Amino acid sequence: MLEHPSAILLFAAGLGTRMSPLTNTRPKPLVEVAGKPLLDHALAQCAEMKPVVNAHYFAEQIHAHLEGTDVLVSDESDQLLETGGGLKRALPLLNSNPVFTMNTDAVWRGSNPVKSLQDAWRPEKMTALLLMIPTEQAVGHIGSGDFDIDAQGRLSRGNDYVYSGVQIIRTDGLATISKNAFSMWDLWEGMLANETMFGTIYDGQWCDVGRPDSIPIAEAMLAGNSHV
Secondary structure (H helix, E strand, O other): OOOOOOEEEEEOOOOOHHHOOOOOOOOHHHOEEOOEEHHHHHHOOOOOOEEEEEEOOOHHHHHHHHOOOOOEEEEOOOOOOHHHHHHHHHHHHHOOOOEEEEEOOEEEEOOOHHHHHHHHOOOOOOOEEEEEEEHHHOEOOOOOOOEEEOOOOEEEEOOOEEEEEEEEEOOHHHHHOOOOOOOOHHHHHHHHHOOOEEEEEOOOEEEEOOOOOHHHHHHHHHOOOOOO
16 A cells, blocks of 8 residues: 555546536636636646546546646546545546545645645545635635534644545545445445544635636636635
8 A cells, every 4th residue: 555645536526517508518627717627727836646537427528628638537427426436436547545635626826736635645544634615715606515623633623614625535445336426425435433533724826616606716716815
């Protein structure tokens, strides 16, 4: 087993229903923010990592967009597998345990989020490390937070921090899950129970780009608008 991840899975398979009508004719990761598709914003954070992108909704557009690059595609055209199932399908392409995963419906301003996680990863005690945003600083996010963080950095369900969509995670537990389509929570629950799931706080700016009205908010943040 590797102690440090060498590959990253970027989730690009979802239906993007919250981004409708922009997703009526294209997948959400190809919706543009500041003149660049969301997928490209995510890939820009993945230097030195082997990138794999999964695809289901308008999968042919994802394939075409990545043609001629070194990015591998984990094709889920036959079935939408959700995040956990998507990770399980992509394991042969990733060939890494632990591995990074990253949602593609956010943009970042500041330090590289992948590097931030790398620097905080402690393989001797962690089975997962999630990059967290304080709820009050989660630009574009609607609703409460996802987790709380204790003094040792361990996560529990709560409201103080929003999950940024980027993590390092060990994949051993996937072998115990027999279903094809399942959420990342199926893997996280055991880690939370074993107190081996940790969080670290991002020191830059992050914007959730899940809806059309999030796009101008994200563009203002990227431009350095101090009112965001």
